[in-house]
Amino acid sequence: MRYALGVEYDGGGFLGWQRLAPDDAGDDPRSCTVQAVLERALSRVADGPIETVCAGRTDSGVHGLCQVVHFDSDAVRAPRGWMLGATSCLPEAVCVRWCAPVDDGFHARFSARARRYRYRILNRPVRPALGRQYLSWFRHALDADAMHRAAQALVGEHDFSAFRTVHCQAPHARRDLQRIEVTREGDEVVVDVQANAFLHHMVRNIVGSLLEVGTGERGEHWVGEVLRARDRTLAGVTAPATGLVFVGPLYPAECGLPGEVTLPD
Structure with a gap:
């Protein structure tokens, strides 16, 4: 039977999402990946090996609010048993928020129609003490409205080669960026991005470029150029992983998943 899971994790201590090696499942998160510890936990519940497929891989230090994965198993367990059993075997930085049986045709990656990221920047002269593992810090004043206007040049289907790392393994750089919003909430500047898919470091490179607009170093038209x-080499620096959260993917309603990962009507 095939199941889908909603997984929440603090990626600060992990080497990213993707399993690196067969022995990548130690007790110390600093030497393992989220996928490895999740598969080890699910395998204990199933009393047999489990392999997972995720909606979107995240880099070292990036957090996940609702990563979606699927896996197949012959073990007879109720969804609640998978959820609570796996969470009890996971380190404190990871939990399974929900489990749902799905059709055999469901695929965590290929069934997703969109993916969402949020990047939070604490914009004040003094670095954060509380919540610092979930915030990037930028001391110079930022014009969030100018950043938002500049970012609108990215909306639509484009070649995003300027915003991907040289190590990106995607066969092409065309992506459909469906929405990007930059807002200020007190001392925080928040960047919300939704696209059909993302390239390696794409969000962090976009944020790094928008920061140059926010300080006034670059004009609003520069991002489009x-x-x-x-x-x-023409874009801004890669923004730190700290502050980036994979909010989660979105699926068609017929997939039968919770509302937080279902496309609105």
Whole structure:
């Protein structure tokens, strides 16, 4: 039977999502990945090996609010048993929020129609003490409205070569960026991005470029010019992983998943 899970994790101590090696499942998160510890926990519940497929891999230090995975198992367990059993075997930085049986045709990656990220920047002269593992910090004043206006040049289907790392393994750089919003909430500047899919470091490179607009170092039209040039060396620096959260994917209603990962009507 095939199941889908909603997984929440603090990625600060992990080497990213993707399993690296067969022995990548130690007790110390600093030497393992989220996928490895999740598969080990599920395998204990199933009393047999379990392999998972995720909606979108995250890098070292990136957090997940509702990563969606699927797995197959012949073990007879109720969804609640998978959820609570796996969570009891996971380190404190990871939990399974929900489990749902799905059709055999469901695929965590290929069935997703969109993916969402949020990047939070504490914009004040003094670094954070509380919540610092979930915030990036930028001391210079930022114009969030200018950043938002500049970001709208990225909306639509484009070649995002200027915003992906040289190590990106995607066969092409065309992505459909469906929505990007930059807002200020007190001392925080928040960047929300939704696309059909993302390239390696794409969100962090976009944020790094928007920061240059926010300080006034670059004009609002500059981001669109960088996009059209398709040259990574022209864009801003890669923003730190701290502060980036994979909010989760979105699926068609017929997949039967919880509302937080279902496309609105």
